[in-house]
Amino acid sequence: MSSNIVVRHGTDLRENEVVRYTFKERICHWISGLSYVYLMATGLALFTPYLYWIAYVLGGGPTIRFWHPIVGFLFFASVLWMHNLWHNDMKVTDEDRKWSKTMPEYVTNQDHKVAPAGRFNGGQKQFYWAMFWASVGLIVTGLVMWFPELMPRALHWVLPIVVFVHVVSALVTIAAFMIHIYMGLFFVKGGAEGMLWGRVSTQWAKSHHRLWYEKLLKEDRGSIAPGSKGAD
């Protein structure tokens, strides 16, 4: 077949490709991702003196102190948007529990022993919920830390706890983030491209998210008519 380009959900599809993420989902993800990277970098600068040089690189201590909470709000807004887009897809099902039991096999590339996954596998859902709840923790504590001068003196004892929760939540997100980057960029090839341009090959979809792919055949996310899928 010639390379006809089909457009679905703001995504250009060539032959044998399906929409992994719609344009809206990609925009949302990258607002979240880029703002998160800024928050992590500036947060780490204030976490340890050994990384305070990041503050100088990003415009100086007062500058990052000014922007960190504002970007934090942007990040949380994108998290809420993402939640609106994905909370149904992120519900943990029996299939996910089955998948999670085979996670050791997944991690060691014995993929034929891994239980089939839906649009998001059990690990992705764990990542999502860890990020979501940590973000809630971060925004709540972050709001207090933005304007500590408004805290009445009688409640000052709360401030150290607030900072502590902020730091612990941030460390949880950093652990999740490191795994996320590793999975997307290095471990699961094609994952990052899927999030950048929205398309993955039908092969990729079948291989990594078979239940989703089977469901997809009934929807309009493919570049070719569902009926012709049997050919490959």
Add this chain to the structure above:
Amino acid sequence: MSNGTLEIKAISGHRGGVPGGGNYQQADGLQHEGASRSYDVCKLVDTTTCIGCKACEVACLEWNGYEFRETMFANTYQTMPDTAWNFWNLIRFKEDEAEDGTPQWLMRKDQCMHCAEPGCLIACPADGAIVQYTNGIVDFNQENCIGCQYCVTGCPFNIPKFNEETKKVYKCTLCSDRVGAGLEPACIKSCPTGCLHFGSKEDMKFEAEKRATQLRANTSYKNAGVYDPEGVDGTHVIYVLHDINAPEKYSLPRNPTVPFFVKMWKGPLKWIGGIAMGLGVATLFGHYLRFGPKPVEEEMNQGGKAR
């Protein structure tokens, strides 16, 4: 006293030790030998002889170049409810009753306590925004302050105050600029009753105990004592209180400490977090070397179909 008294002992948010540091144990655990002999300075406030004249408040403003502000009357003899970013020295006032019903006017000169274990410095993330000199003075360097107010979180005495306009935090310097030049702090110089004393910590402690003993022996203040809280490793401002068992009457915390969660956050959490992040990166890299990227192959896919 020479400029040597302004030798830096500890720096906030700073990696490694203090450059050219003196004779003390640094964060790296090593004992460093400095060239100069250092001794701690200390203010002694005898609350029993304070008459609440507020000369120290004025002297503080004068020396530090702040304008006297409008006072706030809240049914008390205090100038205002609390210290402010440009009002570091406040005579706190409380009307109280002695056990026999005698009315008491309790006055306390409130200012930075210059803790030996300063919560503000421990909490501060900005390199060089807070320094502790070997003579015990804890000083803020506003040019390095980023306005995060972690110092407010770390301070058990509610001392650092935020300036909305400059986005920096300010507090009493114990007149480090005067002390460094061999002068006593401005507040001390202005006190008309001699209730304020200044000298080495050792001498002030001796004077304070002597006064407390005298009060217990010769007055009705049988519980007179010296306030030099151990929870923060002692302070460089100490008080003689007429009742050491009730520091709250002077709005002083009974047992001030650097907040537990500040210690956890700046102690174990910092190291555990750093090590975990390092190990995490190493583990992922090791995993990549061992297993590499996940294959997407025709055969594998068919194997999967067979279930």
